[in-house]
Amino acid sequence: MAWIAENRQRSVPTDGTPALTESLKAHLRETYFPRYPTRRAVLLPALHAVQHEYGWIPPQALDELAAFLEVSSGEVLDTASFYEEYWLKPKGQFLFQVCRSFACEMMSMCEPGRSCGTRELSNHLQKKLGIEVGQTSDDGRYTLVELECLGACGTAPVMLVNDVLYENVGTETIDQILANLPADPHDFHDPTVTWQEKAH
Amino acid sequence: MPIEPVLTKRIPLDPAQRKTYWYDDYIATGGYASLRKAIDTPPDELIKIVTDSGLRGRGGAGFSTGQKWSFIPKEKKGAHYLAVNADESEPGTFKDRYLLDYDPHQLLEGIAIACIATQVDVAYIFIRGEYHRQAKVLERAIHEAYEKGVFGQNGVYGSKYKVECHLHRGAGAYICGEETGLLEALEGKRGWPRNKPPFPAIAGAFARPTVINNVETLCCVPHILERGPAWFKTMGTPSSPGPKLFGMSGHVNKPGVYEDSLGITLDYAINTLAGGMKGGKFKACICGGISMGVLGTNQLDVKLDFDDVRFKGGCLGLGTAGMIVMNEHTDMVLALRNCVRFYSHESCGQCTPCREGSAWMRKILDRIVDGRGRAKDLEMLLELEKTMGIMPGTTICGLADGTAWSTRTFINKFYDEFAARCPDEPTKSVSLKVTRGRMNVVTPMGSNTR
Numbered sequence: 343m344a345w346i347a348e349n350r351q352r353s354v355p356t357d358g359t360p361a362l363t364e365s366l367k368a369h370l371r372e373t374y375f376p377r378y379p380t381r382r383a384v385l386l387p388a389l390h391a392v393q394h395e396y397g398w399i400p401p402q403a404l405d406e407l408a409a410f411l412e413v414s415s416g417e418v419l420d421t422a423s424f425y426e427e428y429w430l431k432p433k434g435q436f437l438f439q440v441c442r443s444f445a446c447e448m449m450s451m452c453e454p455g456r457s458c459g460t461r462e463l464s465n466h467l468q469k470k471l472g473i474e475v476g477q478t479s480d481d482g483r484y485t486l487v488e489l490e491c492l493g494a495c496g497t498a499p500v501m502l503v504n505d506v507l508y509e510n511v512g513t514e515t516i517d518q519i520l521a522n523l524p525a526d527p528h529d530f531h532d533p534t535v536t537w538q539e540k541a542h
Numbered sequence: 543m544p545i546e547p548v549l550t551k552r553i554p555l556d557p558a559q560r561k562t563y564w565y566d567d568y569i570a571t572g573g574y575a576s577l578r579k580a581i582d583t584p585p586d587e588l589i590k591i592v593t594d595s596g597l598r599g600r601g602g603a604g605f606s607t608g609q610k611w612s613f614i615p616k617e618k619k620g621a622h623y624l625a626v627n628a629d630e631s632e633p634g635t636f637k638d639r640y641l642l643d644y645d646p647h648q649l650l651e652g653i654a655i656a657c658i659a660t661q662v663d664v665a666y667i668f669i670r671g672e673y674h675r676q677a678k679v680l681e682r683a684i685h686e687a688y689e690k691g692v693f694g695q696n697g698v699y700g701s702k703y704k705v706e707c708h709l710h711r712g713a714g715a716y717i718c719g720e721e722t723g724l725l726e727a728l729e730g731k732r733g734w735p736r737n738k739p740p741f742p743a744i745a746g747a748f749a750r751p752t753v754i755n756n757v758e759t760l761c762c763v764p765h766i767l768e769r770g771p772a773w774f775k776t777m778g779t780p781s782s783p784g785p786k787l788f789g790m791s792g793h794v795n796k797p798g799v800y801e802d803s804l805g806i807t808l809d810y811a812i813n814t815l816a817g818g819m820k821g822g823k824f825k826a827c828i829c830g831g832i833s834m835g836v837l838g839t840n841q842l843d844v845k846l847d848f849d850d851v852r853f854k855g856g857c858l859g860l861g862t863a864g865m866i867v868m869n870e871h872t873d874m875v876l877a878l879r880n881c882v883r884f885y886s887h888e889s890c891g892q893c894t895p896c897r898e899g900s901a902w903m904r905k906i907l908d909r910i911v912d913g914r915g916r917a918k919d920l921e922m923l924l925e926l927e928k929t930m931g932i933m934p935g936t937t938i939c940g941l942a943d944g945t946a947w948s949t950r951t952f953i954n955k956f957y958d959e960f961a962a963r964c965p966d967e968p969t970k971s972v973s974l975k976v977t978r979g980r981m982n983v984v985t986p987m988g989s990n991t992r
Contacts, residue, residue, distance in 0.1 A: 377664075377708045379621065379748050385730035390671075390711060417731075424732035424890075425713035427671045439672075443633040444832050444866055445791045447880050451871045452793045453821040490716065490884055491633040492672050495791035495866060496798045505674035535678050 354400045362406035366391060370410075381411045385421050389428050398429040426489070434478045434485035435527040438471070439502040440464050442488040445495035458512045459499050464488055466513045470520060506532045545777055548785045549761050550801045553644045557798075560644055562679060565686040568647040576764035577692070580655045581701045583767075586616075588659035592763060595771035596783040601627055601719075601756030602831065602861045604782070604848040607763075613743035614660045614751045623752040624657055624665040625728060625742075626760060629712050629719040631670055632831035633884060634864030637787035638757040640799045642669075642676040645761075646683035650707065652760030654698055655767060657705040660753050664706045668724050671713045680709050716888035720939045721754040722746075723890065734892045735939035758787060778804035782847035782860075790816035792827075792867040804860075805850070809842040812867055822869035826956070830861025832881045833944025835951030856955075858947040874959045878952040879907040885945040895930040896942035902926065903949065910963050917966035923949055 354361055370391060374384045388411065392403045404422060408415035422428050440446075442460045450459030464486075468474055471484045478485040494500045497509035503519060504527065524530050547553075552563045552571060563571065580588055593608025614622060626649070630638040641649060653665045667684075669677050684707055688694050693707045715733045717723045722736035725747045746752025762784060766774050775783045782804040788811055791797045796817035808827060812819065827837045829846070835857040837844055844855040851860045868877065886900035903926055906919050927950050930936055931943035953960050 377706075380729065382730040383728060383748075386711065386713060386727065390713070413730075421730060421732055425671075425715050427712075427714035442880075443884055444828065444877070444880050445634060448792055448866065448868060448872060448877060451873060451876075452869065454871050457821070489714070490887055491631055493630045493636045493639055493670065495634050495636050495864065496789060498791060498797075502672065502674075507675065532675055532678075535675060537678075537682055 354396055354402075360406050361396070361400050361403040362392065362410060363395075366395060367410060382413050382417070384411055385413070385418065386425075389422055389425075393428060397435070398432045401430070432478070432482070435483050436485070436523060436530070437502075437504055438467055438484060438486045439492070440467065440486070440488050441490070441492040441494075441498070441500050441502075443491035443495075445491075446499040449498050460488070462513060463499055463501060463511055463516065466516055470516065504530060506530070545785060545801070545803050547801050548765050548777075549641065549648070549758065549787060550799070552648070553640060555798075555800075562643065563645050563647060564683070565647060565690055568645075572768075573647055573764075574651055574692070576767040577651050577654050578699060579767055580658050581698060581703065585659045585661060588655065588767070591771055592659070592766060595766045595774040596781075597759065597762055597766060597774065598782060598784075598848060599756055600758035600762070600786065600862065602632070602833070602859070604859060607755065607759055610743065610755070611656070611660050611753060613741070614753060615744070618661050621664065621748070621750050622660060622662045623747045623750055624653065624660070624662040625721075625724055625747055625752055625754045626653060626665060626667040626757060627719060627721065627724060627754055628667055628669040628673070628676075628757050629724060630673075630757075630862075631716040631719050631888075632833060632862055632864065633881075634791060634828050634831045634866045635789055635862040636791070636864065637789045637799050637862065639673065639676060640787070641757055641761055642673070642679060646679050647687070648761045648764065649680075649757055650683060650687050650692065652763040653707060654692055654705055655763050656753060656755060656760055658698065658703045662705065662753065664708065666708055666710045666728055666747070668710050668712060668718065668728060670718070671711055677709060677711055684709060715890070716884075717890040717939070717941060720941065723939065724754065725752065732890070734890055735941075737938055779845070779847045779849075781849050786846075786863055788815065788846070789862070789864040790867065791865065793820045793822070793869040793872070794818065794867050795820050804847040805845050807842070808837060808844050808846060808865075811846060811865060812842075816867070819867070819869055822871050824867070825870045825872055826868045826874070826877075828864070828866040828868075829855060829857050830859065831864045831944075832866075832884065832948050833940070834858045834861040835947040836877075836955060838955035857951060858943065874952060874956040875907070875910055875963050878949065878960075879904070879911050881948040881952070882907050882945060885941065885948075889941060893937040893939075893942065895936040896945065899926050899930045899942065900945050903945065910960070913963070915964035917961070917964045920953060920960055920964050924953060 370388050374387045388407055392399050404418045405415050408418045440463050447460045449457055450461055473479050473486055475488050492500050499511050500509050501511055589611045597607045598604045691699055693705050695704055697704050712718045718727045718733040720735045723733040727733040728747050742752045778784050785801050786804045788800050794816035800815040825839055829837050829851050837855050848860050851857050882903045886904040889896045889900050891897045927946040931946045932940050
């Protein structure tokens with residue numbers, strides 16, 4: 343099951359073939375249709391699946407999903423545009439998400455001048471990646487965003503790189519992470535996940 | 543008075559020794575014994591046991607779990623659903639992450655028991671989108687549970703109860719932690735909370751009776767069944783029995799999740815559990831996720847249970863017991879700006895007082911942080927916060943109450959600090975008293991009468 347956060351980064355077809363491929367459809371039909379009493383409820387998992395295929399959700403996939411799930415394309419857009427995690431425009435291969443909520447931001451003030459919080463992390467990343475918050479680097483490799491609470495306040499400050507959470511991050515941790523990023527995003531995995539995913 | 547670990551009995555305090563307990567490890571440490579017991583117990587009896595234990599929901603509202611279960615119609619006319627709230631997005635709260643990471647089967651056992659008690663056919667675990675590892679752990683654990691006969695159409699361990707369990711991932715919206723917002727997201731819609739009534743126990747997910755419980759609540763259930771309601775009541779206070787996970791974060795030496803009985807004091811939580819203050823003297827503490835407001839410098843003796851924090855502490859309640867401790871170097875204006883920015887960002891946009899109110903409050907606080915504050919600004923903030931929330935009755939859900947209570951408690955308890963940043967003479971009409979909104983209103987957050 344690769345739906346969780348794999349970022350396959352396939353390029354979106356431009357020759358008129360559907361973005362919602364037969365294999366994606368079969369996957370949704372077999373795994374998710376039996377789980378829910380309505381078709382529309384499959385929408386969230388379906389949007390996740392499309393996003394993992396392309397790294398973002400191309401507009402043509404929204405229309406194709408609407409036809410596939412037998413809901414109107416307006417309803418699909420309504421849902422897709424509400425949730426922050428769905429990218430309706432392309433993002434970089436590596437998505438850096440720095441938590442900016444209470445515990446992470448307050449960490450800067452623990453011992454003034456010495457502690458590291460959201461602000462220090464974000465500034466350091468902006469300098470290192472050469473982009474501002476919300477931007478994607480020109481080569482399409484990095485995207486940097488700040489987002490609200492990641493739910494790991496006990497190990498603040500934290501950040502997510504794709505689906506891997508880094509805790510107690512300092513500026514030197516960032517340098518290490520950047521130095522060790524693989525060339526191919528498919529080789530980037532959470533080292534604590536040591537098992538194969540299976541669907542029931 | 544540290545208690546014997548209950549929920550965290552498989553999660554040692556030392557992070558290096560922690561590991562995930564899969565099915566075999568879980569069985570070897572006494573797991574799923576309560577579920578076998580539950581199969582042989584009539585559903586009504588199960589609900590009575592949980593009601594007798596006095597277990598209150600651990601997701602923030604503190605509503606009696608047994609009562610919630612008893613609202614589900616006894617006569618079954620179609621599917622019943624269970625929605626497990628693992629959308630842990632409240633800043634300061636990170637307890638469910640531990641339970642999911644290391645002991646997923648404890649939750650699954652609780653789910654199976656809850657499903658038997660309330661005749662539920664399908665349980666959906668709604669997990670927030672950012673919990674990638676936890677989703678993978680759960681996916682594997684659910685797969686194991688299906689293979690070993692806990693879930694599936696063969697019945698729970700071959701009994702007459704048929705329970706399905708699926709994982710449903712959210713996609714980054716705080717509002718989906720609100721129970722009806724969660725149901726909307728489950729149905730594939732935007733997470734806009736619903737008006738109540740009808741309550742979810744009558745018409746919830748897919749317009750069918752639905753139970754919604756927090757992860758920690760369901761994790762308590764197998765233990766209650768195993769050792770009885772009387773044992774459960776030996777911990778905590780009479781109105782808030784049981785063990786509770788306290789998420790200690792912020793300026794403390796040993797941040798982390800600690801299990802202790804409800805009713806410990808804040809002083810004990812900070813100095814004994816979390817290893818004392820770091821970087822300076824104690825100044826303030828968020829008492830249970832930022833929605834609940836802040837405890838001031840002189841409130842170290844407040845007891846952490848569902849009532850004392852509310853009536854003595856002047857906060858909205860214990861919430862999820864996620865404490866963010868702040869030391870003397872903390873800038874309270876910046877802290878409040880962070881809270882309000884969170885709410886203005888996460889407001890779903892359905893109700894005008896919350897959408898517009900939080901956005902304007904954020905703009906005012908940005909101005910104060912920039913050094914352009916005016917005395918009038920404080921007055922306006924306190925006026926705005928009174929207009930929003932389910933307590934004044936202007937919004938559908940409690941998100942706006944979070945904005946209101948954090949603003950109210952921050953400004954009232956640290957008034958001098960705010961006033962110093964707003965240079966004009968403070969006007970007389972600013973109320974320094976903590977007010978409670980309209981009285982005698984029964985709200986989904988619990989009864990507001992006292």
